Ligand SMILES: NC(=O)C1=CN([C@@H]2O[C@H](COP(=O)(O)OP(=O)(O)OC[C@H]3O[C@@H](n4cnc5c(N)ncnc54)[C@H](OP(=O)(O)O)[C@@H]3O)[C@@H](O)[C@H]2O)C=CC1
């Protein structure tokens with residue numbers, strides 16, 4: 215039987231855990247969760263029906279240790295687990311570099327960084343995987359197996375992982391703002407809130423599915439909606455005038471700049 219120890223079972227750690235359990239990739243009895251206190255570990259363990267780790271000692275025999283705590287908590291956790299010489303560590307912490315993870319862990323520990331996103335909890339995640347210097351092909355395969363079960367994944371360079379962090383890692387945040395704003399627009403023009411939210415979400419979901427399934431450029435698909443002199447182009451014109459593209463580009467760039475600053479770059 216495998217043994218997997220997860221440090222931090224919050225928004226993202228919980229999304230990975232629930233996604234892997236739902237897909238049948240992991241069995242509940244294989245999983246240990248460790249939070250900042252024994253009480254919190256017990257509470258999270260009972261919420262997901264898995265084991266609670268009291269002091270992280272499972273890191274010694276665990277096949278995999280997942281770090282899903284906030285970036286500022288990572289150094290303390292690395293110190294906690296180093297003494298157990300974990301064989302494989304997978305960190306999802308933003309802006310915590312492979313060099314700093316490898317530098318704080320024993321020589322023989324294999325390390326991989328992953329930048330997932332919360333839609334992993336519903337099997338529609340996007341994850342970037344950047345292997346460390348000592349990550350074996352088998353560990354990379356294992357990471358790909360986990361994150362392909364939770365949506366899409368790509369093995370990339372560490373720089374691309376940071377860049378994807380600003381696009382797809384933080385992306386659900388942008389998408390929820392857009393859905394909320396579209397729903398507000400619906401309410402503004404007279405629709406009931408519930409119907410407006412459903413219509414906004416389903417429309418973005420359907421449009422995203424068309425991009426992925428047809429392989430067509432989004433501009434070509436947009437052209438299919440914009441009749442000459444029609445209503446959609448009038449809407450797009452107003453949005454372009456208000457800087458919708460520049461706002462999204464500035465947002466992604468600001469996110470990467472923040473991540474670089476956090477990493478001391
Ligand atoms: N949320 C997201 O969309 C994404 C997050 N990430 C990365 O995932 C990591 C976790 O983020 P997120 O899930 O949002 O954060 P959360 O705060 O939701 O989850 C972190 C969890 O870790 C717990 N915790 C705090 N201190 C310790 C400790 N010393 N040992 C063990 N557990 C501890 C927290 O408990 P408590 O709340 O009680 O402090 C909480 O349950 C971050 O590094 C982030 O960069 C990456 C991609 C996407």
Ligand SMILES: O=C(O)[C@@H]1CCC=N1
Pocket residue numbers: 308379383384
């Ligand atoms: O906001 C954050 O720092 C994390 C990283 C990517 C998504 N959430």
